[in-house]
Amino acid sequence: MLNLAPLMIEKVGIIVIVAFLLSKMRSFRQMVQKEHNKNEKIMLILLFGAFGSISNFTGIEISPQTFSQTGWVTEIDPESALANTRVMGVVIGALLGGPMVGLGAGLIAGLHRYTLGGFTAFACSISTILAGLVAGYISxxxxxxxxxxxxxxxxxxxxxxxxxxxxxxxxxxxxxEDALNLIQIIAIPMVVINGFGTLLFMFIIEAIMRDEVRVRANQTNMAFRIADLTLPFFRQGLNTHSCKKISEIILKLTDADAVAITDEQKVLAHVGAASDHHVPLADLTTGLTKQAIESERISVARSKAGIYCSHKPCPLEAAIVIPLKVKKRIAGTLKMYFTNPEKLNNVQQQLAEGLANLFSTQLELAEAEQQAKLLKDAEIKALQAQIHPHFLFNSINTISALCRTDVDKARKLLLELSSFFRGNLQGARQMLIPLEKELKNVKAYISLEQTRFPNKYTITFDIEPHLEKVYIPPFTLQPLVENAIHYGFPESSSKGDINIKIYTQDKHLQIAVYDNGKGIPKERMEDLGKRVVKSAKGNGTAIFNISERLKGIYSGQAGFTIKSEVGTGTTIKISIPLHHKGVFQQVV
Structure with missing residues (x-):
């Protein structure tokens, strides 16, 4: 019994060495790592059936008197038996592939054992098949x-x-009697050594699994890193500049020799190998790309012929082309090229597929962001348009009254109104206008209003020098002055004061409108600037419009505050960043 153990360890070593060598093969690793389809199960049956047959061939022949080790067992004497590791291979195959693999591998190894002969041939073949079925069922x-x-x-x-x-x-x-004598010799060595061999084999398989987990983790980290670095460029949409930057990032962080991005018709960027003939804005030159767009599926080529490049000296010999989709519509492709087909392995393919999925999502988000911006722009224009009638009707009424009493004055005011609305129309087409234009409009408005209410209030300007070229949203100041006039001094017998102060502080343009009018009640202050409020003299949108436009244009970086005390007056302040991202502002 003890003499048999070293020989059994040697036989186990043969199987483990073969398993280790197989673990270095990509096809074997793929079969071990995932759920198996019918073809893959057939491959597992053949593989682990072969393990069982190898065990039979390399087994140790046990005779009634002694046991012997030959180089290759092809036949056993009728009075002899065979000690080997056959069950080990069948059981491992069954645990990996299930009952179908266990039965198949068991049949191959068991029938082969039966053909070798010996007085245990039938028992060994039956037990091998049973072991495969039971292990597969347990799995x-x-x-x-x-x-x-x-x-x-x-x-x-x-x-x-x-x-x-x-x-x-x-x-x-x-x-x-012979069977009992045999069991006394082989039972403990075969049970223990086969258990040891199974342990070593499972260590190899678990190492494969750990490698796969590590590779997937690295892929995920790399994919998210690339996605994070490319996000700012995807927000710009698919154009030659953004796609070039994206391609450069992917080329730097992957094993690809060239990276390209296309839309449905043209190459938008190509960096790396073959840049001499794969040039931006050229028509699609590879049949592989056209195939991916037409089929809306991933296209893989592992040879130069498979890429279908029309340029014969092209150094690219392998490629993966993955469609980029936006709302189930093909927006373009991501292409990774390799000069050596061996570099296009399963890791690179999975990474490319993961990147394409992330990029498709980023494109959808960028499109949604652009649509939201366009909608916000439209809302801002609509809010601007709401302010215009508010002032127009009051001005027309004033001029109409003057036409009967002072024609020259009416003509002058009509020119002021014309100048005001000319600037107003220009402002409606622009998100920002120079401060000097806004002040010109305000002064035109004041001229009209002071004609309506002479000697009712005085207006003073305190403007820091050299701010004329600073850009602000149109119709930011005029509604504040209008509110101060109409709501600050509705029926006051005393003369009111309105002061307009514009200055810079903490890299912001500060606009403040002070009045010493009747003030605003606390219950009304809670709603001002946050929602449209009911107004007896207007539509109640002026303050709300200004607040909403500031939020939309400056992405929350502008300030809008109202302070008021009943019987004392009101102060409204606007704070605008002088150097807001995406908005050019200049102080001369």
Whole structure:
């Protein structure tokens, strides 16, 4: 018994060495790592059936008197038996592939063992098939319950099924005395050594699994890093500049030799190898790209001929082309090229697919962001348009009254009104206008209003020098002055004062309108600037419009505050950043 153990370890070593060499093959690693389809199960049956057959060929022949080791066992004497690691390979295959693989591998190894002969041939063949079925069934049940096949579980199953084989030999092999004598010699070495071999084999498989987890984690981290670096450029949409920057980032962080991005018709960017003939804004030159766009599926080529490049000296010999989709519509493609087909492995392909999915999402988000911006621009224009009638009707009424009493004055005011609305129309087409234009409009408005209410109030300007060229939203100041006039001094007998102060502070343009009018009640202050409020003299939108436009244009970086005390007056302040991103402002 003890003399058999070293020989059994040697046989286990052969199988483990073969398994280790196979673990370096990509096809074997892929079969081990994932769920198996019908073809892959057939491959597993053949592979682990072959392990069982190798065990038969390299087994140790046990005769009634002694045991011997030959180079290659092809036939066994009728009175002899065979000690080997056959069950180990079948059990591992069954644990990986389930009952179908276990049965198939068991049939191959078991029938082969039967053909070798010996008085345990039938018992060994039956026990091998049974071991495959039982191990496959256990694997299936554990997977259904979400449990993994650990090394400990595999070793336990392997040793138990090896022990079952001993029992079957004892029950079916004839003569019984020979069977009992055989079991006394081989039982413990075969059960223990096969368990040890199963443990080593499972260590190899678990190492493959860990490598896969590590590779996937690295892929995920790399994909998210690339996505993070490319996001600012995707927000610009697919154009030659943004796509070039994106391609450069991908080329730097992956093993690709060239990276390209296209829309549906043209190359938008190509960096890396073959840049001499794959040039931006050129028509699509590779049949592989056209194939990916037309089929809306990933296209992979592992040869120069498969790329279909019309430029014969092209150094690119492998490529993966992945469609970029926006709302299920093909917007373009991401292409990764390789000068050596071996570099286009499963890792690179999965990374490319992951990047394409992330990029498609980024394009959708960029499109949604652009649509939201356009909608916000439209809302701002609509809010501007709401302010215009508010002033127009009052001005027309004033001029109409003057036409009967002072024609020259009416003509002058009509020119003021014309000047005001000329600037107003220009402002409606622009998001920002120079401060000097806004002040010109305000002064035109004041001229009209003071004609309506002479000697009712005085207006003073306190403007810091050299701010005329600073850009502000149109119709920011006039509605504030209008509110101060109409709501600050509605029926006051005393003369009111309105002061307009414009200055810079903390890199912001500060606009303040002070009045010493009647003030605003606290209950009304809560709604001002936050929503449209009811107004007896207007539509109640002026303050709200200004607040909303400031939010939309400056992305929350502008300030708008109202302070008021009943019987004392009101102060409204606007704070605008002088150097807001995307808005050119200049102080001369």
């Amino acid at each position: 299936k049940k554990r997977k259904q319950k979400g449990k993994k096949i650990t090394s400990g579980v595999a070793v336990g199953i392997g040793m138990i099924l090896e022990a079952v084989q001993m029992l079957i030999i004892l029950l079916t092999a004839k003569p019984f």
